Amino acid sequence: MRCLLVEDYTPLRKNIEECLVEEGYVVDSSPTGDEGLWFAKNHPYDAIVMDIMLPGVDGLTIVRKLREIQNKTPIILISARDSIEHRVEGLNAGADDYLVKPFALIELTARVKALIRRRYDQESPLIMIGDLLIDCNQKKVTRSGNEITLTRREYHLLEYLAFRTGQPVSRSDIWEHVYEDQAGGSSNAVDVYIGYLRKKLNEGGKPELIHTRRGHGYLLAVEP
Amino acid sequence: MKHPSIRLRLTLGTGLLVMVILLGSNIAIYRGIKRTLFNEVESQLLQSASFLAKSAELEGGTLDYEWEEAMEMPGAPDITGTFQFWDLKSGRITKSPELGNGALPFFHGDLNQPIIKSITLSDGEPALAVGLLHHPFTSEAALVEKNAPKPQDYPQVVVCARETKSITTHLNGLRNQLTKAAIGTLLAIWLAIFVIFTWCLRPIREFNDNLTLRSEQEEPPQMEIPKNLPSELVGLASNFNATLDRVEQSRAREKEFAVHAAHELRTPVAGILATLEQALNRPRDSSDLLKRIGDALHITSGMRVTLDSLMRLARLRGELEKRCITDFDPLAIIQEVIDSASEAIVRTDITIHSDFPSTAAPLHQDAGLFRIMVSNLIENAMHHCPAGGEIRFRVTDSPASLIFVTSNPCNGLETTDINRLFEPFQRGTSASNENGHAGLGLSLAKEAARLLGGRLAATTEDGQLAFTATVPR
Numbered sequence: 001m002r003c004l005l006v007e008d009y010t011p012l013r014k015n016i017e018e019c020l021v022e023e024g025y026v027v028d029s030s031p032t033g034d035e036g037l038w039f040a041k042n043h044p045y046d047a048i049v050m051d052i053m054l055p056g057v058d059g060l061t062i063v064r065k066l067r068e069i070q071n072k073t074p075i076i077l078i079s080a081r082d083s084i085e086h087r088v089e090g091l092n093a094g095a096d097d098y099l100v101k102p103f104a105l106i107e108l109t110a111r112v113k114a115l116i117r118r119r120y121d122q123e124s125p126l127i128m129i130g131d132l133l134i135d136c137n138q139k140k141v142t143r144s145g146n147e148i149t150l151t152r153r154e155y156h157l158l159e160y161l162a163f164r165t166g167q168p169v170s171r172s173d174i175w176e177h178v179y180e181d182q183a184g185g186s187s188n189a190v191d192v193y194i195g196y197l198r199k200k201l202n203e204g205g206k207p208e209l210i211h212t213r214r215g216h217g218y219l220l221a222v223e224p
Numbered sequence: 225m226k227h228p229s230i231r232l233r234l235t236l237g238t239g240l241l242v243m244v245i246l247l248g249s250n251i252a253i254y255r256g257i258k259r260t261l262f263n264e265v266e267s268q269l270l271q272s273a274s275f276l277a278k279s280a281e282l283e284g285g286t287l288d289y290e291w292e293e294a295m296e297m298p299g300a301p302d303i304t305g306t307f308q309f310w311d312l313k314s315g316r317i318t319k320s321p322e323l324g325n326g327a328l329p330f331f332h333g334d335l336n337q338p339i340i341k342s343i344t345l346s347d348g349e350p351a352l353a354v355g356l357l358h359h360p361f362t363s364e365a366a367l368v369e370k371n372a373p374k375p376q377d378y379p380q381v382v383v384c385a386r387e388t389k390s391i392t393t394h395l396n397g398l399r400n401q402l403t404k405a406a407i408g409t410l411l412a413i414w415l416a417i418f419v420i421f422t423w424c425l426r427p428i429r430e431f432n433d434n435l436t437l438r439s440e441q442e443e444p445p446q447m448e449i450p451k452n453l454p455s456e457l458v459g460l461a462s463n464f465n466a467t468l469d470r471v472e473q474s475r476a477r478e479k480e481f482a483v484h485a486a487h488e489l490r491t492p493v494a495g496i497l498a499t500l501e502q503a504l505n506r507p508r509d510s511s512d513l514l515k516r517i518g519d520a521l522h523i524t525s526g527m528r529v530t531l532d533s534l535m536r537l538a539r540l541r542g543e544l545e546k547r548c549i550t551d552f553d554p555l556a557i558i559q560e561v562i563d564s565a566s567e568a569i570v571r572t573d574i575t576i577h578s579d580f581p582s583t584a585a586p587l588h589q590d591a592g593l594f595r596i597m598v599s600n601l602i603e604n605a606m607h608h609c610p611a612g613g614e615i616r617f618r619v620t621d622s623p624a625s626l627i628f629v630t631s632n633p634c635n636g637l638e639t640t641d642i643n644r645l646f647e648p649f650q651r652g653t654s655a656s657n658e659n660g661h662a663g664l665g666l667s668l669a670k671e672a673a674r675l676l677g678g679r680l681a682a683t684t685e686d687g688q689l690a691f692t693a694t695v696p697r
Contacts, residue, residue: 009491009492009494009495011492011495011496011498011499011519011523012491012494012495012498015495015498015499016498019498019501019502019505022505022506053484053487078494079487080483080486080487080488080489080490080491080494081483081486081487082486082490086483100490101490101491101493101494102490102493102494102496102497102498103494103497104497104501105498105501105502105505106501106505
């Protein structure tokens with residue numbers, strides 16, 4: 001999953017970025033409102049974490065501008081402004097959540113996860129596709145009760161496909177949401193990781209869950 | 225506390241004044257008329273007394289009262305009132321028929337000097353009377369005869385009176401009419417004051433209602449002065465409005481200050497929390513942990529700078545800093561601050577140019593406040609000067625004041641932003657708050673300049689932002 005973090009205070013930005021990366025997110029971060037707005041307009045993000053008081057364009061203006069152009073990316077505002085009026089103002093501007101500084105990073109990451117789940121219509125952190133069970137909190141995958149050991153990247157690729165169960169997902173989509181280096185994108189890398197995943201998921205001759213849709217990408221489903 | 229009422233004061237004051245004027249004028253009118261009427265009566269009485277005196281004629285040793293004969297003839301002269309004669313030689317008393325059995329009091333003045341007195345007639349009515357001592361009339365021919373009786377041997381007293389009841393009644397009627405007119409005028413004036421005042425108070429009530437509405441609203445609109453507000457109150461209302469505007473601006477600034485202060489303090493706390501949480505959320509080697517603890521300490525020291533600045537600003541604003549007036553060399557302090565700031569703020573991408581006189585007269589001021597002002601201006605210039613820019617520090621010395629000017633290039637600073645530069649937490653885009661640079665420096669410099677009895681102003685010209693501090697000696 002790809003997140004955008006806009007925060008001008010470097011120590012906080014660095015730590016949130018590190019925390020989100022450790023949680024498996026691909027993170028773009030920016031210290032200014034103008035740059036943050038440019039990022040948000042030009043890249044598909046699964047969630048945006050943004051301060052309100054920023055140099056240049058402020059966070060509330062960014063939220064309003066994004067909603068004006070029908071950008072539906074979930075946005076969490078983080079701010080030192082703690083009054084009810086400020087929270088209401090932030091949520092009314094179009095933000096999906098509001099967190100008052102100082103906050104615990106585990107709370108921020110839990111809220112980011114919840115917003116992303118909601119974005120992909122996943123109510124529970126447990127996703128079940130046939131006999132495949134993905135626990136998004138534990139980052140644990142089992143098939144027919146047997147745990148499958150995946151690398152970080154394999155897990156995040158599977159999680160992204162699972163969030164979009166039943167829909168074909170293009171290679172470029174996978175690349176943008178799961179891989180850090182967008183400029184050096186390669187469809188081969190996606191194919192390679194899909195190959196690794198298939199091998200681990202189908203171990204023991206289990207039925208195929210990741211299907212190739214020529215010209216459309218990959219589809220995670222019980223039956224094609 | 226009971227406040228005085230303008231309406232009551234105006235009504236009572238005007239009423240009292242009108243009452244005094246009316247009373248005075250009515251008394252004057254009444255007295256004038258009374259004097260005129262009584263003068264008329266007195267004049268008639270004197271004429272009558274004079275006429276009657278002449279009617280006593282001494283002829284051949286016999287005293288005749290011609291008025292007795294005259295009154296019996298048709299076309300008798302008009303003798304006003306009642307009268308009575310006393311022949312002092314014979315003791316004979318004659319009186320006018322109107323007196324009947326009554327009598328007039330006997331009184332007179334010196335010879336031929338009539339005196340007037342108020343008397344009471346026999347029937348109890350008040351009257352005015354004139355008493356005259358005179359000698360009877362004697363013809364010229366009789367006077368030259370030998371052994372002719374001399375008029376001075378026959379002194380006569382005549383008292384002539386006229387009742388004054390009708391005048392008194394007339395005067396009483398006049399007094400009643402004047403009193404009624406005065407009361408009527410007073411009531412009419414009071415009514416007029418009440419109506420006019422109520423009419424004048426209506427726009428004041430409207431203004432007051434608007435004021436109440438304004439105080440109840442969170443972001444009140446600009447209040448308009450009612451068009452029908454009395455012109456005498458427009459100045460007061462305008463000043464009141466302007467004061468309210470300033471109060472609201474001050475409230476807004478306070479609110480903004482609180483929001484900014486919260487941001488400047490909560491954000492580093494969030495940074496410390498995030499740093500420590502990240503340090504503890506997974507096993508890390510000792511060097512990594514030390515680095516993270518060091519980061520947290522660095523944030524803490526930045527917070528301390530912000531808190532120190534905030535405390536100092538509060539102390540300056542509350543004038544809690546103890547003043548210490550001494551003579552000091554301002555150039556030495558400025559140079560010392562430039563040197564220490566250059567060491568602390570390492571900027572190899574800017575040039576500093578100083579234009580100071582070789583010497584300056586000692587400044588008789590608070591050296592601590594002067595240092596606060598100068599250091600914040602110098603540090604502000606060094607933090608905000610864009611790369612490749614030149615900072616100029618200039619000192620102008622004069623017998624009355626010392627002027628210190630800093631100037632540096634400014635990118636994209638609008639003229640409208642200048643007034644906000646001195647407000648707390650106004651931080652340029654090139655500065656960060658990570659070392660405690662919370663945007664309080666210029667606020668501190670402005671407060672220090674104010675406490676020094678001087679002023680600090682900002683101007684922009686040709687892409688240069690200049691701060692001019694004037695400190696009186």
